[in-house]
Amino acid sequence: xxxxxxxxxxxxxxTASAGLALGLGPIMPAAAAAEKRTLRxxxxxxxxxDPHKPVDFPGSILMxxxxxxxxxxxxxxxxxxxxxxSWEISEDGKTYTFTIRDGIKFHDGSTLTAEDVVxxxxxxxxxxxxxxxxxxxxxxxxxxxxxxxxxxxxPFSPFLAALVRLAIVNKKLVMANLKDGEFGExxxxxxxxxxxxxxxxxxxxxxxxxxxxxxxxxxxPDYFAGFASNPPEVIRSKFSVEAVAVRQLMPRRxxxxxxxxxxxxxxxxxxxxxxxxxxxDRKPSIFHFKMNTRKAPLDDVNVRKAxxxxxxxxxxxxxxxxxxxxxxxxxxGPIPADVPGYDPDVPLLKRDIEAAKAALAQSKYAGxxxxxxxxxxxxxxxxxxxxxxxxxxxxxLGIKVxxxxxxxxxxxxxxxxxxxxPHLACVATSLSTTDVDSxxxxxxxxxxxxxxxxxxxxxxPEIDAALEKGRQITDAAERHELYxxxxxxxxxxxxxxxxYQGTDLVAFQNYLKAPGFVDPAASIPIMAGNYRYDKxxxxx
Amino acid sequence: MQPNxxxxxxxxxxxxxxxVLGMVLILLVIxxxxxxxxxxPYPEHAGVVVNFADANKPPSAQYWLGTDSVGRDVLSRxxxxxxxxxxxxxxxVSLAISVGTIVGITAVYLGGKVEIVLMRITDxxxxxxSLVLAMAILGIARPSxxxxxxxxxxxxxxxxxxxxxxxxxxxxxxxFVTAAEVVGASRIRVMFGELLPNCAPNLLTKASxxxxxxxxxxxxLSFLGMGAPPPTPDLGTMVxxxxxxxxxxxxxxxxxxxxxxxxxxxFNLVADGLRDLFDIVG
Numbered sequence: 105x106x107x108x109x110x111x112x113x114x115x116x117x118x119t120a121s122a123g124l125a126l127g128l129g130p131i132m133p134a135a136a137a138a139e140k141r142t143l144r145x146x147x148x149x150x151x152x153x154d155p156h157k158p159v160d161f162p163g164s165i166l167m168x169x170x171x172x173x174x175x176x177x178x179x180x181x182x183x184x185x186x187x188x189x190s191w192e193i194s195e196d197g198k199t200y201t202f203t204i205r206d207g208i209k210f211h212d213g214s215t216l217t218a219e220d221v222v223x224x225x226x227x228x229x230x231x232x233x234x235x236x237x238x239x240x241x242x243x244x245x246x247x248x249x250x251x252x253x254x255x256x257x258x259p260f261s262p263f264l265a266a267l268v269r270l271a272i273v274n275k276k277l278v279m280a281n282l283k284d285g286e287f288g289e290x291x292x293x294x295x296x297x298x299x300x301x302x303x304x305x306x307x308x309x310x311x312x313x314x315x316x317x318x319x320x321x322x323x324x325p326d327y328f329a330g331f332a333s334n335p336p337e338v339i340r341s342k343f344s345v346e347a348v349a350v351r352q353l354m355p356r357r358x359x360x361x362x363x364x365x366x367x368x369x370x371x372x373x374x375x376x377x378x379x380x381x382x383x384x385d386r387k388p389s390i391f392h393f394k395m396n397t398r399k400a401p402l403d404d405v406n407v408r409k410a411x412x413x414x415x416x417x418x419x420x421x422x423x424x425x426x427x428x429x430x431x432x433x434x435x436x437g438p439i440p441a442d443v444p445g446y447d448p449d450v451p452l453l454k455r456d457i458e459a460a461k462a463a464l465a466q467s468k469y470a471g472x473x474x475x476x477x478x479x480x481x482x483x484x485x486x487x488x489x490x491x492x493x494x495x496x497x498x499x500x501l502g503i504k505v506x507x508x509x510x511x512x513x514x515x516x517x518x519x520x521x522x523x524x525x526p527h528l529a530c531v532a533t534s535l536s537t538t539d540v541d542s543x544x545x546x547x548x549x550x551x552x553x554x555x556x557x558x559x560x561x562x563x564x565p566e567i568d569a570a571l572e573k574g575r576q577i578t579d580a581a582e583r584h585e586l587y588x589x590x591x592x593x594x595x596x597x598x599x600x601x602x603x604y605q606g607t608d609l610v611a612f613q614n615y616l617k618a619p620g621f622v623d624p625a626a627s628i629p630i631m632a633g634n635y636r637y638d639k640x641x642x643x644x
Numbered sequence: 645m646q647p648n649x650x651x652x653x654x655x656x657x658x659x660x661x662x663x664v665l666g667m668v669l670i671l672l673v674i675x676x677x678x679x680x681x682x683x684x685p686y687p688e689h690a691g692v693v694v695n696f697a698d699a700n701k702p703p704s705a706q707y708w709l710g711t712d713s714v715g716r717d718v719l720s721r722x723x724x725x726x727x728x729x730x731x732x733x734x735x736x737v738s739l740a741i742s743v744g745t746i747v748g749i750t751a752v753y754l755g756g757k758v759e760i761v762l763m764r765i766t767d768x769x770x771x772x773x774s775l776v777l778a779m780a781i782l783g784i785a786r787p788s789x790x791x792x793x794x795x796x797x798x799x800x801x802x803x804x805x806x807x808x809x810x811x812x813x814x815x816x817x818x819x820f821v822t823a824a825e826v827v828g829a830s831r832i833r834v835m836f837g838e839l840l841p842n843c844a845p846n847l848l849t850k851a852s853x854x855x856x857x858x859x860x861x862x863x864x865l866s867f868l869g870m871g872a873p874p875p876t877p878d879l880g881t882m883v884x885x886x887x888x889x890x891x892x893x894x895x896x897x898x899x900x901x902x903x904x905x906x907x908x909x910x911f912n913l914v915a916d917g918l919r920d921l922f923d924i925v926g
Contacts, residue, residue, distance in 0.1 A: 347888060348887065348888050348889075348890065351889075351892075367713075367888060367889070369713065369888075369892060369893055370888075370889065372892075373889075419694070419697075422696050423696055482869070485888055488874070489696070491874070492692075493694045493714075495692050495875065496693060499691075499692045506786070507874045507875075508786055508787065508873060
């Protein structure tokens with residue numbers, strides 16, 4: 105007979121051990137795998153592996169590391185040849201011919217050819233998912249030997265920049281893994297397969313992928329473009345991590361790098377922890393309160409102007425200095441600094457409560473009581489502070505603001521119609537490629553309505569016309585002037601309270617060298633551009 | 645000389661020192677809630693005030709319990725939070741007692757199919773955990789204090805219906821009920837004039853206990869983002885907000901959590917005393 109007795113201490117110890125094993129299980133094995141240089145990324149969202157579907161941050165990180173592209177973005181928004189060794193543009197600007205680099209191997213060992221490029225472009229355009237909208241001008245894509253020829257319906261100046269989002273997939277591998285679907289002979293176009301596996305030639309390849317919890321990638325040593333010294337050999341991207349977990353786990357060296365919006369309080373605490381540095385991810389982005397121009401009384405530009413003038417920008421700017429790092433700069437309209445169309449001579453909007461009251465008095469709703477709904481993204485605590493600030497500011501105009509938070513899928517759902525969109529929505533927008541068109545088209549062209557980018561529902565023929573013209577002009581100076589004028593047209597309509605140009609603060613262990621977060625000259629100014637693991641070094 | 649019955653009741657209640665402590669705690673909380681605008685150091689901080697320059701200040705002579713992440717005085721918000729918690733508790737418990745009592749008495753007194761239908765409905769509601777049921781109701785509309793009260797009352801009335809049902813069932817055939825029927829008292833008169841007063845001690849004890857639980861449930865809903873919308877001071881919301889910044893900005897969660905603890909403890913201790921007072925078994 106056993107003489108074991110379960111004491112309270114035993115019970116507590118057992119329960120605690122079980123809790124640790126269950127709760128930290130997914131993280132602890134990473135520590136055990138430390139023989140290989142393992143980078144553990146904490147991400148706040150979920151990640152899609154299919155490179156032709158996501159438009160979000162985690163999906164972009166996966167895309168840039170698992171796949172290759174005809175061109176890759178460089179610091180200052182320039183482009184470098186990648187899979188495309190060189191290219192030619194016809195005089196009419198409607199034909200782009202790319203010569204494919206020899207010797208690039210997919211992760212299964214097969215050779216990347218122009219046929220794969222054509223297949224990838226057709227897949228993205230046909231599926232109409234993700235960044236397919238960047239390729240709406242493409243009429244046809246054909247293979248000519250080792251060349252891929254893109255024919256456009258009309259000149260489309262952001263085309264080269266858009267190619268940083270055209271991930272090249274392995275046609276043979278995808279075709280060998282088709283499932284039933286809606287795309288005729290291409291069935292599901294490999295959608296099911298690519299949702300959990302990769303068919304790329306990028307610097308890393310998938311080991312395991314669960315879009316809800318974790319992706320594990322390993323280095324692909326035969327990557328044609330090479331690596332920085334001592335690059336991470338294994339990447340563990342943990343999804344749906346909360347900032348408070350980062351605060352606990354990072355000082356214990358259980359997270360190496362963050363990719364989620366960290367509240368200033370957490371950034372400050374991490375900055376004081378030994379061995380942790382704070383860097384900046386300088387992708388041009390803007391934080392807005394989008395004002396629903398289809399909902400009364402925001403359908404009156406004077407009411408929108410009153411709100412923009414009532415907002416206390418100075419107090420907001422006080423939040424932007426955290427732990428010696430700048431997490432944003434003032435903004436002068438709908439175009440971020442250092443992007444074509446940005447005009448540094450436009451004065452910054454300042455709080456002027458008297459001017460706000462005057463604008464309100466000029467509106468057709470003068471003298472009426474107003475009550476607005478304001479929604480902020482639940483995953484980003486900083487936005488609640490912005491919301492509370494606006495609520496306090498508008499109380500001075502006699503406007504009541506009801507604040508609610510919503511998870512991201514709910515915000516996406518709200519954005520589908522003017523009726524479902526709240527009066528005010530706190531969102532951030534950023535460049536998807538290195539071209540300004542990738543930001544403004546999604547926000548302001550009427551054909552793009554129905555996403556979170558356009559929750560203001562401001563659609564005007566003159567804005568549409570300017571955006572369409574901007575796509576056709578190839579001269580950089582002329583484009584700059586056009587977008588400058590367009591920015592003024594948009595700003596005059598007050599579709600948003602343009603709060604500030606955001607810079608994500610990133611925490612990383614000192615043994616991780618990630619040049620894009622430290623050196624502004626090495627920063628790649630598009631979403632996820634600085635999360636190229638092949639450019640990072642781990643001195644462990 | 646016979647001692648005053650009220651004095652006797654008080655002595656019986658006060659035999660349990662912890663109940664007296666509970667009573668003191670509740671009286672303090674009620675006093676704070678009623679006179680919040682006069683007691684709170686910064687009463688305006690219960691409203692739409694944002695002052696980032698004073699954000700996240702630790703407890704000090706200026707801010708006894710520190711400030712929150714937008715620079716509002718935590719002590720002031722806790723005092724106003726008491727007010728909201730008490731209003732919430734009172735509203736929910738009153739609604740739950742009203743509905744539960746009517747359902748319980750009606751089921752017993754009318755009997756037959758009415759009894760079966762009412763009590764099976766009660767059982768269905770009892771089968772769903774209160775928090776889950778309240779969350780489901782709150783999920784259908786935008787969170788507000790009023791909706792939170794209704795949702796919690798919907799989750800809470802079955803307990804009172806069951807309690808009253810049990811008591812009334814045991815009293816239904818007592819002599820005083822038969823006597824009232826014999827002298828021609830109406831059904832309404834018998835139900836609410838004769839039976840209901842006999843349920844009062846149990847209902848009062850349960851109400852006191854429920855106040856604590858309802859306030860805790862309200863705090864849980866607020867913690868999950870389903871409570872009163874900002875900038876209403878809400879203890880559960882304060883715990884939730886503070887939990888994001890633990891352990892560095894500990895005073896937010898800890899002080900708001902302690903405030904909830906005090907309220908709930910107070911009502912529980914008073915409920916113990918009331919149980920002793922009314923000599924309720926079980």
